Amino acid sequence: MRLIQFRDETGRRRVGWVTADGNGARPLAGVSSVYELAQRAIAAGSKIADQVRSLAEEASVDYARALAEGRVLAPLDHPEPARFLITGTGLTHIGSADARNKMHTATHGGNAPVSDSMKIFEMGLEGGKPAPGQIGVQPEWFFKGVGSCVLGPGEPLPLPGFALAGAEEPEIVGLYILDPQGRPWRIGFALGNEFSDHVTEAQNYLYTQHSKLRACSLGPELLVGELPQDVRGKSRIWRDGKIVWQEDFLSGEANMSHSVANLEHFHFRYSMFRRPGDLHAYFFGAAVMSYSAGFKTKPGDEFEIEAPAFGKALRNRMELVPDEGLVSVAAL
Known part of the structure; x- marks a missing residue:
């Protein structure tokens, strides 16, 4: 459904x-x-x-x-956007470590020491899928923003003037609501484009939060029920009416180093994420990225993410937004 x-x-x-x-x-x-x-x-x-x-x-x-x-x-929103929390994780897919390692090698050279990212990925392989009722190893985690940063299908993705780059991250997103007692319930899943500045991220992984650029897109459809074990899709970039880059991606637990339940535990274990009436969108990580393949995007490119299990494709065009310059804070 x-x-x-x-x-x-x-x-x-x-x-x-x-x-x-x-x-x-x-x-x-x-x-x-x-x-x-x-x-x-x-x-x-x-x-x-x-x-x-x-x-x-x-x-x-x-x-x-x-x-x-x-x-x-977008397939989910909250009447009070600040009560829709957008978060995510990475290095959760078999292909994601390879993509991140290519970023690391391209920036720091082939002889660079093993990155912390690769270490976390290996930890996930070893302990990311615990037995039912057990707690596994914790994943990478980041905060993206609130509901005002979520865009629907067809809406332009803003590339800030201060960004060094902007590119797609095709992901599956878990969508959740908290009941009056603060218990999390999964509404379903959607396709998402997490949209990041991978050039900034590759400089130093402590810049990962800055690389997130805040904007993201969801949809068009919300899949109700369980996530298929094996999800197969395509990520494409269109430019001037032509496909200039595309790659297959795999998702679903059969292709992940963490179970969905393990990811959910490490998110909702924080009581502040269990406020009655709130919504959550949790990006589960990307297996492929055009940046890792050496492709350079530019304003006007349209990102397309498609997987048959989720119905129609999610499409968003990247548009350059002028830099506002120095943002200064005044004392009261």
Whole structure:
């Protein structure tokens, strides 16, 4: 089951259940957001899928047209954006260590000592998938921002003037809500473009937080239920109407060094991340990146991330935003 958030032709917000052919969506009656839908499910003690089936209208709307017209929104948002926390992890995929190591070698040379990144990846291979009920090794972790940094399909990704570069990071994102008792519930999964400045990151991995550039994109669709063990997709870059770079990517636990449950534990173990009513988007890490392949992006490039398990592709164009210069702080 896959869901979308969209605006109908009158501008009203709706939630839709994507039809089997992937081009239509059955609107849900009585809810205008996935956030409301999740709250309904919690209050009723039911699964989201059961709520969707009970609320779905018979007629369907033209989802493909809504997407083309820019009326499809990010698949999850909060009415108070500051209560939607965006975080992530890395070095969680079999291919991610190779990508990070290529960055390390390109910047520091082939004879550079083994990086801390590679050490963390090896720790994940050894202890990232503990037995059920057990706690494994902790992953890399970072804070990206809050809901105001999340962009939907088709929205431009801003490349700040101070950035040294900007490029895609195709990832699967876990989407969560906290119930009134502060218990985390997973709503589902979505495709995401974590979007980072890998040139800054490669200079020194203590710059990883600065490299995140804050903006990211999600969608178009939210996958309800369990994540497939083996997810296969493609990451592409379009320039002037042509594909100038593409690569297959693998995700799902069969291709990861950490289990989803282990990643979730190390995120939600902090009580401040269990505030009732909050939402969380947790990026699970990228297996491939154009930067690691030596490709240089430029403003105007369009990133496309696609995986059949998630329906239609996520597309966002990178646009240069002028540097604001020195930001000074005044004393009160």
